[in-house]
Amino acid sequence: MQLEKAILATITTNAKKVTAGSSIFICETKEEMEKVAANLEAILDGISHALSDELYIIVKH
Amino acid sequence: MNEYTYPILFGVIVGTLARIIMLKTDYRQYPTYLHGKIIHLALGFIAAGLGSVAVPAIMEKEFTAITFLTIAASQFREVRNMERNTLTEMDGYELVPRGKTYIEGVAIAFESRNYLVIFTSLITTLSYLVWNLYIAIVVAIIAYFIVNKLMSGSTLGDIVDIEHSEVSFDGAGLYVDNIYIMNIGLPARQEEILKYGMGFILTPKSFDVRSTIANLGQRQAILHDVSVSLGVFRDSGTPALVPLIKRDLDDGRIGVFILPQDKNVEKAMKVISAVPVLENAIRMPSESKASNKEGS
Numbered sequence: 001m002q003l004e005k006a007i008l009a010t011i012t013t014n015a016k017k018v019t020a021g022s023s024i025f026i027c028e029t030k031e032e033m034e035k036v037a038a039n040l041e042a043i044l045d046g047i048s049h050a051l052s053d054e055l056y057i058i059v060k061h
Numbered sequence: 062m063n064e065y066t067y068p069i070l071f072g073v074i075v076g077t078l079a080r081i082i083m084l085k086t087d088y089r090q091y092p093t094y095l096h097g098k099i100i101h102l103a104l105g106f107i108a109a110g111l112g113s114v115a116v117p118a119i120m121e122k123e124f125t126a127i128t129f130l131t132i133a134a135s136q137f138r139e140v141r142n143m144e145r146n147t148l149t150e151m152d153g154y155e156l157v158p159r160g161k162t163y164i165e166g167v168a169i170a171f172e173s174r175n176y177l178v179i180f181t182s183l184i185t186t187l188s189y190l191v192w193n194l195y196i197a198i199v200v201a202i203i204a205y206f207i208v209n210k211l212m213s214g215s216t217l218g219d220i221v222d223i224e225h226s227e228v229s230f231d232g233a234g235l236y237v238d239n240i241y242i243m244n245i246g247l248p249a250r251q252e253e254i255l256k257y258g259m260g261f262i263l264t265p266k267s268f269d270v271r272s273t274i275a276n277l278g279q280r281q282a283i284l285h286d287v288s289v290s291l292g293v294f295r296d297s298g299t300p301a302l303v304p305l306i307k308r309d310l311d312d313g314r315i316g317v318f319i320l321p322q323d324k325n326v327e328k329a330m331k332v333i334s335a336v337p338v339l340e341n342a343i344r345m346p347s348e349s350k351a352s353n354k355e356g357s
Binding site for chain 2: 037041045047057061
């Protein structure tokens with residue numbers, strides 16, 4: 001089976017919200033989270049989606 | 062030189078001219094300059110030759126010569142394969158791909174145009190031999206109109222109403238009118254999308270059209286044509302900036318989200334209405350037995 005979509009990274013300011021699964025980046029502030037997400041988006045060639053204000057995921061489509 | 066020389070020559074010339082007329086390089090830029098064109102002109106010449114020779118062959122009671130046409134058929138099927146392969150290979154390097162349905166449509170057009178050439182040459186040679194040159198010229202002109210009619214399909218403007226609509230965000234969700242397009246997380250990206258993005262709503266004019274514009278290949282064709290004509294604000298490594306079309310499940314409308322470099326609403330609407338309706342996307346639910354019974 002070939003996966004069409006995959007979560008490449010998870011970026012959060014609230015470590016309680018996530019456990020293992022993909023690479024997790026825990027940030028202090030929302031600004032830091034956005035910066036990390038923007039960088040990861042460019043590096044991983046994925047799209048950053050906001051699940052909530054404190055949780056972003058990078059998804060490869 | 063014999064009595065068939067001029068009729069055959071005339072048929073070949075008319076056929077080749079027909080191919081030249083049908084080989085238009087427009088906004089699609091395909092076939093590209095010279096080399097791509099020469100391939101198709103050469104094949105058109107061969108098709109014209111085959112069409113012209115068939116008539117004298119029958120007149121000379123060489124009925125087996127008709128089998129030549131079957132060779133032509135397989136030859137032109139090969140043309141379709143060639144076009145399909147080339148375009149599919151190149152599609153991977155397009156910022157906004159054509160999509161398989163569009164490619165298949167182009168490939169079919171290339172194959173069928175060669176048959177139109179054979180048809181043109183055949184009837185012009187026939188009328189030259191049966192009547193004379195002048196009637197053959199008239200027949201050639203009529204054939205030209207028939208060919209022109211056969212090669213032009215309908216465009217999107219015929220089957221949908223196009224309206225401009227602002228793009229907006231509800232949280233991270235991107236919307237065109239009330240149609241959800243995608244989730245964009247980064248505020249920086251959201252700003253770019255609000256600045257460069259444009260939205261259009263296509264409303265189907267009839268029930269049949271709903272399934273046609275819902276076809277993923279047809280939707281990709283719209284995105285490709287718009288991106289070719291208006292430019293696209295996108296690069297490799299920016300997957301978030303992607304033109305998309307989503308469907309309103311309630312009423313079959315589709316929301317077109319594009320990122321043009323030339324933000325001209327009028328022009329964009331013109332481009333969308335000129336997008337060809339792909340043969341392979343056309344569906345006719347109203348022609349089904351079930352709906353016929355309902356109607357009677």
